[in-house]
Amino acid sequence: MRWFQSQWLPVLAVFLMVPAMPAAAAEAYVKIISPADGARLDAMDLAKLVYEVRPGPKGDHIHVYVDGKEVGILQRLKGSYALEPLSPGQHSLCIKVVNKAHVPIGVEQCVKARVE
Amino acid sequence: MVTENLAYALTQVLHNFGAVTVVGGAAFALWAPALPSGREAQLARLVTLGWAVQIASGVGFGGVSYYYYGQFPDIHGVAVAALTTKVACAAAGLALALLLQLRGERWNEGRRKLSWRALALLGATALFAAAFLRWFS
Numbered sequence: 234m235r236w237f238q239s240q241w242l243p244v245l246a247v248f249l250m251v252p253a254m255p256a257a258a259a260e261a262y263v264k265i266i267s268p269a270d271g272a273r274l275d276a277m278d279l280a281k282l283v284y285e286v287r288p289g290p291k292g293d294h295i296h297v298y299v300d301g302k303e304v305g306i307l308q309r310l311k312g313s314y315a316l317e318p319l320s321p322g323q324h325s326l327c328i329k330v331v332n333k334a335h336v337p338i339g340v341e342q343c344v345k346a347r348v349e
Numbered sequence: 350m351v352t353e354n355l356a357y358a359l360t361q362v363l364h365n366f367g368a369v370t371v372v373g374g375a376a377f378a379l380w381a382p383a384l385p386s387g388r389e390a391q392l393a394r395l396v397t398l399g400w401a402v403q404i405a406s407g408v409g410f411g412g413v414s415y416y417y418y419g420q421f422p423d424i425h426g427v428a429v430a431a432l433t434t435k436v437a438c439a440a441a442g443l444a445l446a447l448l449l450q451l452r453g454e455r456w457n458e459g460r461r462k463l464s465w466r467a468l469a470l471l472g473a474t475a476l477f478a479a480a481f482l483r484w485f486s
Contacts, residue, residue, distance in 0.1 A: 291350060296423060296486065303425040306486060334357060335422040335486045336414040 261289025263328045263342040270344040280316040280348070284328055291338045292330035298343075300325050319348045356413045363406040368476055370399030371442060375469035379462070386454050389461065393450035396468060400443040403475070407439065424486050431481035438475035442468060 267283035274280050286295050287310065295307040297314055307314055307328070316326070329341035374396040378389065411421050424432065449456075449464045456464070 291353075303423060303486065329423075331423060331486075332418075334410060334414050335424050335428070336418050336420060337423055338418060 260287070261292055261330055261338075261340040262287050263295075263330060263340055265326070265328060265342050265344050268326070268344060268346045272344070272346045274319070274346050274348045276319070276321050276348050280319055280346075282314040282316060282326060282328070283312075284314065285311045286328065286330065288330045289338075289340060291332055292340060293333040294331060296329050296331050296335075296337070298325075298327040298329065301327075319346075321348050323347050353413070353417050356416075357410070360406050360409040360413055363402055363409070367399050367402035367406060368472070368479070371396055371403060371446075372469065372472035372476060374399060375465050375472055378465040379469060390450055390453060393446055393453055397443065397446040397450050400439055400446055404439050404443065407435065422486075424482070427485035428482050431478040431485065434478040435475050435482065438471045438478070442471040442475070445471070 264285045265282065266285060267281065268274060282297065284307070286307065288295065295310075296303050297305045297307060297316075299316065299319070304317065305314060324346055325343055326346060327341060327343040329337040331337050374392055378384065378392050384392065414420065414422055445464060445468055449461065449468070453461055453464070
């Protein structure tokens with residue numbers, strides 16, 4: 234008790250600093266490794282989305298979108314996701330981090346790919 | 350972050366208590382020993398309040414999302430079907446509970462029993478749909 238009375242200020246400082254540290258360390262991002270933006274895909278090949286995600290403190294899980302329509306949920310933070318066959322033409326492929334209520338939190342990346 | 354989680358959590362608290370009230374209230378009316386008619390009307394009032402809380406807190410989830418991110422939850426497919434089911438159950442449950450509260454005393458026992466069964470079924474269906482809404486998107 235006596236120790237706490239003399240040391241309460243440093244203890245309080247540590248408690249106040251602790252929540253700030255993980256937030257800074259866990260900056261959220263989405264990286265679509267493949268296909269590259271503007272890539273041309275063969276309609277006969279199985280299109281795969283290769284990605285890496287860090288959801289950050291506000292994120293909970295990850296949604297995948299093709300042309301603005303959600304097509305799946307990513308279970309892993311790093312890996313690949315096989316897309317359903319895409320029709321020929323230009324397509325927008327997006328990965329968005331969402332919170333527990335399925336609301337996109339603004340951490341996302343989109344690429345455009347042309348299927349031929 | 351903390352206020353956002355707090356807002357979602359408090360909305361969830363209301364939603365959970367609303368769910369307990371609508372299902373528990375109807376179940377109690379069905380399986381408890383015969384209630385005096387005044388008590389039954391009180392129970393109907395409680396269930397009406399429960400459905401109103403369900404609707405308000407359900408709208409609240411959307412409101413919290415919109416306040417913090419400027420958009421509503423991004424749900425598709427099974428989740429949309431589950432949400433539609435919940436909304437339909439809540440609208441029907443609120444209307445039926447209100448009718449039971451206001452006119453139930455003039456109804457015969459068979460009709461009241463049928464209403465409580467329907468309310469229990471609506472509550473259980475909404476709970477069932479809630480699980481699908483939570484885990485699908």
